[in-house]
Amino acid sequence: MNLKGLFTAAILSIVFILGYAQGTWVVPAAEKARKNPVASSAESISKGKNLYNTHCKSCHGDPGKNNGLPLNPKPTDPASDQYQKNTDGEMFYKITNGRGAMPSFKATLPEQDRWNIINFVRSLSKKKVADNAAEPAGQAEATEAPAVAAEVTASENDTTVATGKIRLALGFDEDSKTIYARAFRIENDKRIPTSGVPVEIAVKRYFRDLRLSEAGVLTDVNGYVSAVFPEDLPADTAGNVVIIARIPESEQEEFGMAVTQQTKTWGIKLIPHNIKDARSLWNDNHKLPLWLLFSYLAAVSGALVTFAYILSLVWKIYKIGKSSFQA
Structure with missing residues (x-):
């Protein structure tokens, strides 16, 4: 076997070993036994869902659709039986520490947010859905x-x-x-x-x-x-x-x-009114705003006074010219 073949075989062996190692994720017994301290409520599940969509969906995909990224190994669908077999402690350990392509969220998400994600993931369990279906109408x-x-x-x-x-x-x-x-x-x-x-x-x-x-x-x-x-x-x-x-x-x-x-009938009742009842720019002349009416009258009065003043000056000029002509 030439050098190129040996190199290719070595690379493939490393990839296989890493893939196999990542496929067996062993969680310490103490961590595996941890219980979720956050009660599973509608609020917690809602927060967990939003956090999942923000931080997890890009790799794990839509729950129940098995459309995660084609990584090695492929991210597990959180709604699958394989994922649901994890204890709450195992999920928390994996979210917290990460491994390989799975990032660690220890420094990114507070503990309560990580537990909220687990409550959301648990809400996807087929067993839980079946248990909720037991109550008669x-x-x-x-x-x-x-x-x-x-x-x-x-x-x-x-x-x-x-x-x-x-x-x-x-x-x-x-x-x-x-x-x-x-x-x-x-x-x-x-x-x-x-x-x-x-x-x-x-x-x-x-x-x-x-x-x-x-x-x-x-x-x-x-x-x-x-x-x-x-x-x-x-x-x-x-x-x-x-x-x-x-x-x-x-x-x-x-x-x-x-x-x-x-x-x-819980709202505040609307009291109808005619917009023309009050003085406004778009109203009829007799309902114009007083400031606009006074401004208009002042402008017209000023124009009339100016016109009268000019007429008086013209009359004076006429009289002066007439007296000069007679002299």
Whole structure:
């Protein structure tokens, strides 16, 4: 074998050894046994999702689509069974320390952010989704918002459109003006509350809807997202506002399109008035601003006085010329 062949074989051997070494990532037992100190809540999962999209998605790809970068080894899909077999401690250790093409986030992300990412990854688990599907429809309306539980259903006042499995319903607490949106799906005639769904609560406006819920918020374990209606929001003459719950357009590829809306009389009533009732530049002559009217009269008066003065001078010149001629 010539020198060139030996060199090529050596390079291939090194690549193979490195690839094999990276394929077996051993985590110390103490680290593997660590528990996630951050409770898995809608807020934590939402933050984790945003952090994943910012720091992890470029390599690991979209969860559940196995479209990560073709590296060696290929980054594991976080929704896959292979990835979900990791303990929380193993995930935290790997995110913290990194290895090979996997960067270390120890100096980049605070510990809580790393745990939030793990809560988001855990929310992708098929087992967790199956566990959440166990609650029958009759029990799905309790717990999180008991004061409005009876209203959080697809009532005849809803205008609901959906293309995927996820459905949305709105409910309201009249005393605190709190809006509740609930995500659910229908399986075997049961209403199953669905967690981890991005739901946006907004109020319809003329040019652009006003979002009331936090950006990127996900439904909690009972399928709820909530928002408080602002006290100073203008409405129509009857105080009506249209409240909307929907899956954001950016998330519809994964969750499908779902939107529902209801009208509430929670806004500040609009008191109509004629813009010509007050003095203004665009009003009729008798409703012009006083300063403009006085300015106009002063200008006209000044012009008339000037004209009269010029006439008086012309008259004087005429008289002087006439007397000189007679002399």
